[in-house]
Amino acid sequence: MDYKKELEKLNEYQRKAVLDESNACIVNASVGSGKTTVLISKIIYLHYEKNVSYKDMVVLTFTNKAADEIKERLINLDTSIDINELNLFGTFHSVALYLLKNVLPKEELGYTKDFFVIEPDEELDIAMEIIQENKLKIKYKNRLKKRLEKSVQIHEEEKKISKYDDDIFSLVEFLKKEKVLQNKMSFTDIINNANLLLDNNKIKPKWIIIDEVQDSDKLQLHFIDKLKTLDTKLFAVGDPNQVIYSWRGSDLKVFDILKNKYEAKEVSLPINYRSNNTILEVAMCFLRDRDSLKGIRNTESKILVKNHYDAFNEACYLADKIRRMHKEGADYKDIAIFYRLQNQSKVLEDVFLKNEVPYEVSLKKNIRDIPVLNWLIKVLRFSVNPNDISSAVYVISNKDYGAGIREKTARKIIKEKNIDKSELLKKMNEFLSESSKIIKTEDFYAYFEFDKYIRPTSATYKEDKEYIYNLFDIIMKYINEKNVDFLDGLKEFINSSALYGLNILKEDINSNADSVKLMTLHASKGLEFSSVFIIGVNYGLIPLNTGCMEEEEEEERLFFVGVTRAKDYLELSYYTNPDYYRAREGKSLYLHMIPPELIENDVNESTKVNLQELKKQIQKEKNELKKEEVVEVIEEVVKKVRHKKYGIGKVIKEDEMMLQVEFENYGVKEFIKGFSELEFI
Known part of the structure; x- marks a missing residue:
């Protein structure tokens, strides 16, 4: 491609950023200044002018949408790109996940290649089971998710005692071991574990390129640091004026941290092309x-x-x-x-x-917002991961879709592998050996005999069945597009749905x-x-x-x-x-x-009348009038009114301050007289 033509389209500030030769460069990109254009131009420039392979670049974003846009625009510009060259282009979590699945020795941490990604709510469910089983004392359970996130990030030397005098750090250790046993990683684990393994397993990219760098939290900054070697160059684009996620851990001082740590040069993109003056x-x-x-x-x-x-x-x-x-x-x-x-x-x-x-x-939304899908995805999780005890317990003890087995009993028969006690449990246990028979959506549905569990007499039966079929259609399409083995594709889909959400939920x-x-x-x-x-x-x-x-x-x-x-x-x-x-x-x-x-x-x-002032005026007038006079005035008021929005209506109730009017097509509306904009007719 003629990459020089792309550079000619840039303004002087954008071109300066793209051509910068610094070992580390931070681009302060004002809103609407074309930061994505600069980022893509930088990638193209490095590839064609500096002969840097796409495989030697790590390009990090904060949303799947941004990652997809960058890849799509790159491929449109450079049709010679093989999508596999862009495996390290994605969100922080997706890149860390790729490294854990394909590059880093996760076995050192006790995981297999087939580990599964779990959402924060699922991790919370496991934590609650641990609390119950081990009789742990945990305070402020309504904030447990946040407390676990903070506790995981505390350094070992600080782990002395909980400031709430409870067993939070014991819970963290139990939870860590249980996730390894069940072969599961949370979102936080993905970054944390990648950071741990990168200490002794450097991947040595030539360039790290970051979009919206101002949104980075401490774990992500550590991830950048672990990826970067002395020979790795850094190019980050962001806007300090758009730090709006501090409640998620974003640090307002990211620019200063990066500039000081890597002696980064700062350049600016000050021109806004979007908004009028x-x-x-x-x-x-x-x-x-x-x-x-x-x-x-x-x-x-x-x-x-x-x-x-x-x-x-x-x-x-x-x-x-x-x-x-x-x-x-x-x-x-x-x-x-x-x-x-x-x-x-x-x-x-x-x-x-x-x-x-x-x-x-x-x-x-997340998958929990649709009960049948929340249940179904756990059916699939245990079916492909027999270590996922918590999912199996949820599946067969669920009050709406389960097998009618109490939770305590369910846990016992699952751990004892007493599959004769539940037909659904047997189906899940045999899935790995029977899955080769599944070719289309109908096969999926028939294998598990879902009609027995979503119950044709249920009010939600038709809707639930449609959700299941839609999800299976998406899974089969995903596997076919990836052109992979059925089981590998299903496992990959389950991880993908946890990390990115499901299209069926229409999140965006x-x-x-x-x-x-x-x-x-x-x-x-x-x-x-x-x-x-x-x-x-x-x-x-x-x-x-x-x-x-x-x-x-x-x-x-x-x-x-x-x-x-x-x-x-x-x-x-x-x-x-x-x-x-x-x-x-x-x-x-x-x-x-x-x-x-x-x-x-x-x-x-x-x-534009002050409501409090209006109330005072009404009260003053009320005090000045005798009760009989007020009643007389109210009785003499015309009973029909016109409103510019609702049309003609009939006054059905009135007092000193309020009016209730019934409109033919809008029903009864209530108005404060001073604000009503009503015309009496």
Whole structure:
């Protein structure tokens, strides 16, 4: 390929980063500055100009989506690439998993090549079994998952006593041994074990290239360090202004750590190609370093700040506005609505569905959210891994789909391998020898005789059967595409589904579907849309009331991320009467931080009345009137009203402050008189 043509497309800052010859280079990439383009150009440049094989590069990302995008764009540019050359291109976990499966001697840690990956919730289940069996004293079990993560990362010399005076460190040791016995690794184990084995088994890549390096946690920084030798060069791209995952372990000081540790040179990508200048000026209000962002898209437009009485009032407004935008030529898929908390999507979903506005919700699910699949994947886990006792116990003792055997009894017959006590247990035990007969989805279903367990008389039978068939279809397709032996493909799929999730759960929104995208601010990272609405900019929502300086600073960075997803249009809104217990009424401080000259006046903001002040006025009027006069006034009120959204309705109840109105197509709605926007007729 003519890689020089690709370099010619870069601006001076991007080209400087790509051509940099430093042993370690950290690229401070401002939002929308083309960091992925730089990263891919660097890979192409190293391969064609410096003769570095793709196999000698480790390219690390934080999401499967980013890893897939990098590989896809590389293959589109260089059609000569063999996909096997890119085995070390992926997320930190997928690269560590590949090394453990194919390169590193995991046997030294007690594992076989066929070890399985388990999700945090499954690890928690094993931990709870250990606590019960060994009668361990563990406090704060509701936070056990987090406590285990922290305890695993504590150095040996620090393991003296739990600050809660319980058996947490004993649990960690029991859990470690049990996972080895069951041939299982958690997500944390994958990185941890790779780090342990890399001490004496260096793989010596020529280059380590990292995307979104600011998201690295301590384990991942150790992983980078273990991969790097004296002859390995480092190229990392990231944006300190987008550190929004400190609750997951990301370190705000990653840039400083890498620069000091590897004497890295820092270069910048300051030019934003995404957002117009007004949006960038708004975004810069939430940056510590306001000189770090430069735009090239001039515009005279302003952003809109909108006040709504409550979330329902807002959802109706958004449905109308978005339909109008669509009629004027905007694609639904170019419009996004961001919020701080996942439950804020519910009212939008209800109203959009009723108003026929197509939408998708970005909602991270795991396999536990579908009970029959949670059960089924454990059937498969034990079927291919007879050491997986915890999965087998869950399968045959499950109240909804199991064999009607109590958990204690199930554990006993499984450990004693008394397969005559359960037909399903027998099927699972014989699966490895019988699996050669499985050629298609129907064979899968028939072998296990699932109709006996999902019960045709059950209300969920039809749906459960469809889920099972869909999952088996996905498994068979996966095995065929990989062109591997059935059992090897099934084992690989089970690991893949734990690490990456299952497509059947629709974890990610489909960017190509013509639908409005609804998501949290965290989920918006890495995306871009022509029009963005950020709702609920009330203190207590945006930002959350954290009470911690570091978290408040992260809330600002999170808002910055949301604002900079918008290319052409940005609208921010807040509630007079928020429906969320933590949120305060009225504008968040964030809205006061934006210069007035960047904001378009909302001509419809007639409801911008302080609710507390309204209540005081009503109470004052109530005290001035005699009770009889109030009753008389109420009785004389006209009983029909007109609302711009709901049409004509009938007043069915009224007092000094509230109105209840029944509308033909919308049912009964309740209004505060001062905010109702009702016209009496």
